[in-house]
Amino acid sequence: MSKVITKYVCQNCGYVSPRWTGKCPNCNEWNSFVEEAPVPARVARKSGSIASKFEPVPLTQVNGHEEERFATGMSEFDRVLGGGIVPGSVILLGGDPGIGKSTLMMQIALLLKNKIVLYITGEESLKQIKLRADRLGQYSDSVLLLPETNLELITEIIERGSPELIVVDSIQTMFRPDLESAPGSVGQVRESTALLTRIAKTKNIPMFLVGHVTKEGVIAGPRVIEHMVDTVLQFEGERHYSYRILRAAKNRFGSTNEIGIFEMHDTGMREVKNPSEVFLSERAYGTSGSAIVASMEGTRPILIEVQALVTSTSYGLPQRTATGFDLRRLQMLLAVLEKRGGLNLGTQDVFVNVAGGIRIDEPAADLGIAVSIVSSLRDVPADSQTVVVGEVGLGGEIRTVSHSERRVQEAAKLGFKRIIVPKNNIRHVKLKMTPQATQSKGGIEIVGVESITEALKEVLG
Ligand SMILES: Nc1ncnc2c1ncn2[C@@H]1O[C@H](COP(=O)(O)OP(=O)(O)O)[C@@H](O)[C@H]1O
Ligand SMILES: [Mg+2]
16 A cells, blocks of 8 residues: 555544644534545545446345354353344444453454454564463464554455454554554544455454443544444443443344343353342342342343432532432432422432442332332331332332333242332233242232332332
């Protein structure tokens, strides 16, 4: 590739400048210029002529076979992807430094024993990678390592060999020598992704791009690349917990509701097949301010402990803090408890925490949060054998939730004695559940409630 003249384009208004400027002279936006490589005239002309040859195709005649996926054998990982890796798809794996992205990628590479995996590393030496692989398990000759960041050379190597899966660790270290800007800059990252995506699509090789996440939680710089890839996976976790959660923020080949849960060990990421047990393992029995909710993570119900601490405000405005739960939702719940439950929370600090470093963002957890708050306020422990499910409406009514029978089954499976559900869900649950599960002896008792006061009475007495 010869040196080409690139241009800088304002990402806000499209103003073109021959060199980088901090502030756009056209729209006055700061820091909006990104280097862009010009499309060679040859390519532009060619693609134009190809386009004109195509005729519109009737939908009925489009070959609509389900893409052939291959599973990695790590079921938590496959589920998040929507059932496995689709050939030719480009998957961005984002996460904080040190969260375990390289570890997970290497594990996947080692699992795919009958595929040739090209692992391109721009961050670690071969020796470092070998040390990690030694910890992770057995390996064969099918994993090829390439310590390189120059995409011109990488493209050649991909052309020469025939890898069946490519891992690029990380996209921020890759650079195109025909661009002026430094590796890691937005322009470089974007153009590098464009080039790699083209290779993946034309050669039908699935590709993982590892990306770092900035402090603000966006995949560094390359917000711009999220739309270029097929799937965006986020690897999350609290530094102080060993749990790691893999989520799909975008998926062209599957749902974005599924999560995969892993536990980090020195031998790599271990799948957590039964998350409820794990999230409940450190429960504090008999203390006030704790409730168990059944939350749906994708198609899977997970039992999670939610905790609240309510103390009188000693100075200034009362504080409200939520970890793992939406703060505005908490404020709404407090308002409902005041107005419909007749509680005085205006002079209380309220702290809510979802245990285990997980995040709940579905309304079915409302009632559990409300119960934990009132439990702490009154200093009365909630019944430890009861699970609470329900959305709280502004009128203090308990509204129906989705997948009620699966939540009840999960609670029954883990040996809980009672579950509080919205009254309107009861019929549905009883229809779907096997009689053995709901009969009193050894089974779970299902209690339907209509209002928040009724629910509080059931759980807290
Ligand atoms: N020898 C080791 N034994 C156990 N854990 C290790 C070892 N070496 C590194 N780790 C852990 O692995 C993690 C690094 O994972 P890595 O996959 O390199 O993260 P990322 O690629 O996301 O930056 C670190 O949190 C580190 O604590
Ligand atoms: Mg890494």
